[in-house]
Amino acid sequence: MRTQVGIVGAGPAGLTLARLLELQGIETVVFEARSREYCEHRIRAGVLEHRVAELLREAGVGARLAAEGISHGGIHLQFDGGRHHIPMQELVGRGIVIYGQTEVVKDLIDARLASGLPLHFETAVESVDATAGVIRYPGGELQCDVIAGCDGFHGVCRQAVPAEAFEREYPFGWLGILAQVAPSMDELVYAHHERGFALLSLRSPQLSRYYVQVAHDEDVAEWPDERVWEELRARTALDGWELHDGPIIEKGVTGMRSYVGEPMQHERLYLAGDAAHIVPPTGAKGLNLAINDVRILAEAIAGGGLEHYSRECLRRVWRAEHFSWWMTTTLHKLPGGDPFDERLQLSQLRYVTTSEPAARSLAENYTGIEAI
Ligand code: RFL
Ligand code: PHB
Numbered sequence: 181m182r183t184q185v186g187i188v189g190a191g192p193a194g195l196t197l198a199r200l201l202e203l204q205g206i207e208t209v210v211f212e213a214r215s216r217e218y219c220e221h222r223i224r225a226g227v228l229e230h231r232v233a234e235l236l237r238e239a240g241v242g243a244r245l246a247a248e249g250i251s252h253g254g255i256h257l258q259f260d261g262g263r264h265h266i267p268m269q270e271l272v273g274r275g276i277v278i279y280g281q282t283e284v285v286k287d288l289i290d291a292r293l294a295s296g297l298p299l300h301f302e303t304a305v306e307s308v309d310a311t312a313g314v315i316r317y318p319g320g321e322l323q324c325d326v327i328a329g330c331d332g333f334h335g336v337c338r339q340a341v342p343a344e345a346f347e348r349e350y351p352f353g354w355l356g357i358l359a360q361v362a363p364s365m366d367e368l369v370y371a372h373h374e375r376g377f378a379l380l381s382l383r384s385p386q387l388s389r390y391y392v393q394v395a396h397d398e399d400v401a402e403w404p405d406e407r408v409w410e411e412l413r414a415r416t417a418l419d420g421w422e423l424h425d426g427p428i429i430e431k432g433v434t435g436m437r438s439y440v441g442e443p444m445q446h447e448r449l450y451l452a453g454d455a456a457h458i459v460p461p462t463g464a465k466g467l468n469l470a471i472n473d474v475r476i477l478a479e480a481i482a483g484g485g486l487e488h489y490s491r492e493c494l495r496r497v498w499r500a501e502h503f504s505w506w507m508t509t510t511l512h513k514l515p516g517g518d519p520f521d522e523r524l525q526l527s528q529l530r531y532v533t534t535s536e537p538a539a540r541s542l543a544e545n546y547t548g549i550e551a552i
Contacts, residue, residue, distance in 0.1 A: 183209045185481060186315045186324035188305045188337050190219055192281060193453030193470040194330030195288035199239050200478035202295060209324075210297075211317055213304035213331075216289060223358060223430055225281040226381055226389055227368075227464035229548030230274040232471045241287045248384070249279035252367045255546065257533055259372035260526060263418055264533035268543035271536070276547055280383050281467055305331065310340050310449035326481060329451040330474070333439070338455050343441035350436040350460060350508060351515045352376075353396040356389065357408055361426025363388045370462075371416050372529060376513045378415035379462075380423075388426070393512055398433050436460040438505055440497060443490035444473075450489055452477055457497050462511060463504035468548060472496055496549070503545040 185201055187194045190212035198208045212219060228236075233249060236242045253269030269275045292299050306316045308327050315322045329337025363382040371378040376393035383389050392411050394403075409425045416423055439458040444451045453470030473493050480486045510528050514521050532538045 181320060182323035183207050184324070185209075185326045185328060186313075186322050187211070187328045187330055188308065188315065189213075189329070189331035189335060189453075189455070190285075190289070190299060190301070191330060191332060191453065191470070192284055192288070192467050193455075193474050194328065195285060195292065196236075196239070196471050197328055197330060197452065197474035197478055198292060198297070198299070199241060199288060200474060201481065202292075202297060203239060204478065204482040206482060208297065209322060210292070210299045211303045211305050211315065212299065212301050214301065216301050219301075220282060220286050220289065222285075223280070223282060223356075223389075223432075225461075225464065225467035226278055226383060227468075228277045228279055228284075229468045230276060231548050231550070232468050233277040233279070235471065235475060236284065236287075241291045244283065244287055245277070245279050248283070249277040250382070250384070252276050252278060254367050254543075256365070256367060256369045257372075257529055258369055258416065258418070259529045261418075263369065263421075265367075266533070266539050266543055266546075268547050271540045271543040272547055274547045276464075278382060284467070305336055308337055308340050308449060310447040313448040324448065326486070327449045328474075328477060329449055329455045330453055330470075332454040333458055335455055337449060337451055338441060340449055341441065341444070341446040341451055343443060343446075346438075346440045346442070348438040348505070349396075350438075350512070351396060352393050352512055353398055353433050353435045354379075354391040354461065355394045355398060355400065355403055355408065355431070355433050356391045357428045358383065358430040359388045359390065359426045359428050360386065361388050361424050362386060364421070364423045369416060370507075370511055372511050372525060373415040374513065375411065375415050377462075377511045378412055380412075380416060394433060396435050400431055400433055403431065434461065436462075436508065438501055440494070440501060442494060444493055445486075445490045450477055450486070452493075456493070457501070459500055459504035460508045461504075462507040463500065463546070465500040465504050469497060469500050499545070499549055 369380040379391040452473035
């Protein structure tokens with residue numbers, strides 16, 4: 181068996197790459213360890229940068245995104261008892277689109293299957309040979325001109341690239357819930373609070389997605405629904421505003437890590453998305469970076485310049501790493517509770533909510549920096 185591009189992993193990176201290469205007439209085979217059902221229901225990101233939403237539309241997988249995606253022109257930062265709006269659309273001329281990663285994945289899987297192209301679910305790749313261009317899976321081997329390692333942080337491809345690792349772990353995590361209730365706010369609220377960080381987000385006009393900062397190894401069992409709502413209320417309280425609750429239909433804890441492996445390529449193997457880098461979710465960058473990597477990879481496979489792939493991706497990756505680290509360390513309660521750190525955080529939050537150039541810098545990064 182042989183193909184032009186063998187793709188390991190059917191997350192947003194692998195599926196988007198498969199779609200972009202299909203449009204260029206390049207042959208691909210996609211392997212995915214999990215079932216279709218699992219991939220379509222794994223709840224993760226919800227924020228698409230303006231340009232990423234545009235790319236999905238241009239790739240012909242944006243019909244539902246155009247109909248159901250919710251455009252936001254700003255976000256709120258809350259601290260010190262006040263809620264402050266960052267009008268991103270006004271500041272940098274673009275906003276974000278709220279559309280769940282689950283929906284992006286469903287649209288891409290539908291498109292792939294409608295084209296009748298190979299996508300093998302429940303087929304975990306065992307190993308890849310970067311030099312020979314071989315993908316090994318239970319019961320067979322696939323010879324590829326190029327292998328795209330899109331199998332996330334816990335996949336097998338990352339280990340096949342001799343890379344230098346740059347890493348930071350954070351001593352806290354997020355408890356996330358999905359609730360069947362209309363969002364209580366018009367745009368996302370990032371809240372700095374002495375009890376810890378909280379984030380109010382959404383998936384649709386009927387579904388709210390809320391997070392509270394917890395310990396990195398927090399046991400979900402310690403968080404009955406009532407406790408989650410109490411903590412969310414305490415951390416986002418504002419005079420004249422109320423957080424509405426509803427049935428919680430999903431609850432989970434996620435850790436926080438920054439990671440970059442350099443370079444992102446070795447011989448015939450090219451890493452993209454979480455397989456190459458991880459950001460803490462505070463900047464909403466993970467999914468966006470994954471899609472940006474494969475945009476660059478698809479262009480290089482179709483048009484040449486694969487030798488520069490890693491270098492080109494890493495410029496944006498490091499910008500997003502810095503921004504995500506900055507959002508994370510500015511908004512979370514740092515264990516140990518050093519009052520000096522807290523004063524620095526509040527000063528920084530006051531700065532970005534009062535100085536227009538500072539707010540513009542935040543908006544430029546949050547909506548997806550163009551000049552990089
Ligand atoms: P994925 O989505 O992890 O997909 C990798 C796929 O590879 C499969 N796989 C294998 N397949 C075959 N053989 C093997 N040996 C395999 N090993 C693994 C896996 O089953 C999986 O299907 O990586 P990809 O495509 O790089 O996409 C990255 C994004 O999923 C990730 O960066 C984002 O979800 C991060 N993230 C956010 N990003 C944003 O841009 N905006 C957000 O608002 C945002 N919020 C979040 C997030 C991540 C979160 N969690 C849970 C980590 C919120 C949360 C809570
Ligand atoms: C989400 O809606 O899941 C979400 C939004 C913004 C973030 C992280 C996650 O920064």
